[in-house]
Structure formats: C-alpha cells, structure tokens
Amino acid sequence: MAVATFGVTVLDCPDPRALAEFYGAVLGWELNPDAEGEDWAELNGPHGRALAFQLSEGYQPPRWPGTEHGQQFHLDLDVPREQLDAAEERVIALGARLLEGDEGGKRAWRVYADPVGHPFCLCAC
Template sequence: MTVPKTGILVLDSSDPEPLARFYAALLGGTVEPAPGDPDLLLVPSPTGIALAIHRDHGQAPPSWPRPEDSQQAHLRILVAPEALDEAEREAISLGARPVAAELNGTRLDRRSDVRRCTDPAGHPFVIAASPGVSR
C-alpha cells in the first residue's frame, strides 16, 4: 500500500513576506502561515498551484539564464494563448523581471508561446500559453 502524499514547490527567500505577496497577487491566491513553521508561508491558489516561500537568511538568487547554467527548477504558469501578453504585463507590473537567454548576442529560445521571467527575489518562472486553459 502506498502512503498518501502531497507535494508543494518551496522557494527560498531571505525576505519571504513580499515574495509570498507577489505570488499571491500573480496567481490570484492568498498568503497563509504554515502550521508549526514560522519560517514558511503558504501561497494556495484557486487553480490548485501549491507554492510556499521559506525564510532562508543565506539565500542567493539563481544565476539563470546563463547558457552554462541549468534552471534547476522553475514554476510554469499556464494561461490561455490569447492571454499571454496580458499575463506577462501583469507579472511585470507586480515586480517580475523579463529575461532572455542569449549566447554571443543570439537569443537561444525564440518560442513565442513562452515568456521567461524572474520573480522579485530572482527565482525563474515562465508564463506559457496552453490551449487547455481558458480565460
């Protein structure tokens, strides 16, 4: 018999409260304290995205998108194809920074259905068009 499990993506941050508010606003969710852990904030969203922000005083932002580095992990936010530009503008208005992976001045990813960003603490995420998502 398999033990019941659930999962959550946890991002480290030296200042978790503003980052949790950023993702709550971006995902239409809320910020809630984690029971029994004062260094963890939960960011549940109505679409089922499970995200948490953990206080880590020594956290350093990832170096992505350098071609020689891997993203390691990233959050992929799915939107209706016709809402991609609007979703990107919303993320940037909340404090996201758009990024483009380049090597010797040549853009590595020319896909028009994915927008690469970092959150205010430097964690990578993408906003991706998905035909299965409706407005």
Template sequence: MNASIRVTMHTYVLDCPDSRALAEFYASLLGWEVDASGAEYDWVNVLPPEGVSTSFRLAFQQVQNYTAPVWPDGPIPQQAHLDFRVSSLTEATPIALAAGATLHPVQPGENDGWTVFLDPAGHPFCLTD
C-alpha cells in the same frame, strides 16, 4: 516493490530572502491568497482562492544568506522553476510585470509562446499560452 505513497497535497517550496514579500508577489500574480500562519517559522503559504478545488499550493521559506540562481548559465544554477499556462500571454505579461516580475534577458522560447520572467527573489518562472 510496487507500493507508492498516496499524496493528498502538492507543495512547491521556494527559498527566498523574504518569505512574506515573495508570497505576496505570487498571490498577486495568480489571484491567490497569502496564508501567513507559519510566518513565525519564516514560512508563508500561497493558496488558491476559497472554493477552488486543488491539491497544489506554493510555499516560501525564508533563508539567511539567500543567493538567487543565475539562469541559464552561472555559478548558482537554477534547480527548478515554475511554468504557468495562461489564456493570453499578451494579456498576462503586463500583469506579471505590474506584480513585480522582470523579463529575463534570455528568451529561448519567445517564438514558441514561452516568456521567461524573474520573480522578485530572482527565481525564473515562465508564462506560456
């Protein structure tokens, strides 16, 4: 079978303890906008600013008894993470920290232009230049 689905929207969804708070973190980090129209279902989207053409968005789903992944080794492994390419890691790092990210103590790519952070819910994400 050679058929495939035609995707018109790509959404990366993160489970978290507070969907609104994590959406606000990523909106602040990326300069995107929070769309809380699904908040009554504990679901909040983060969309690129109006006028930016993309078929990608982030979404945050609030779950009870959320437990953050422990990376690189731990009882709750990371199953996925976000990577963001930036024009300057030196300029982006303080912005990420001011938005609420924390530097992860393990930095395997620090000599290769990769920095690992944790978002406020404990999900790892990377910035690279």
C-alpha cells in the same frame, strides 16, 4: 504502492511574505494565515494546491541560464495565448523581469525572474 503523496512546493527566499504576496497576486491565491511566520509563508490554491516560501539566510538567486548558481527548477504558469501580453505587463508591474521572450511568437513561453530571481515561465495554453 506510492511511498508518499505530494505536499507543497517551497521556494527559498530572503522575505517569505513579500514573495508570497507577489505569487499570490500572479496566481490569485490567498495567503494562509495559519501557515505564516517570520521564516515561512504559504499560499493556498485551488484543488488543494499550495506554494510556500521559506526564509533562507544568505539567499543567492539563480543565474538563468548560467550554471554558476543554476536555476535548480522553475515554475510554468499557464496563460491563455490571447492574454500573454497582458499577463507579461502585469507580472512586470508586480516586480518580475523578463529574461527571455518568445522569439517574436515562435515559442509558446516567455521566461521571467520573480522579484528575488527565481525563474518562471508564462506558457501560452
């Protein structure tokens, strides 16, 4: 028997609303107006999925791939292979930065940092 059910993934950040808007634009998810405050913002996705953002005073971004401020975890976001280049252009325009490419197509993922430094991957599916 399970002890718990999975609720929400929460990212620490210096500005919850701004980071929620970034991921909302990337994923096409809506900001939950009932779960928003000065120190919290939440996105609602399909099938009951949720992604939340919590204010962290003194936030220190991870340093990927270093271990001094390790990544702790990252998000893998699926993109149809034929749309990977366009997806990269879009996330960069929204404020992401490329950390590691796909080695000229040898790998099926590319690594980025969101506007506050959390690593995430666009993965070809």
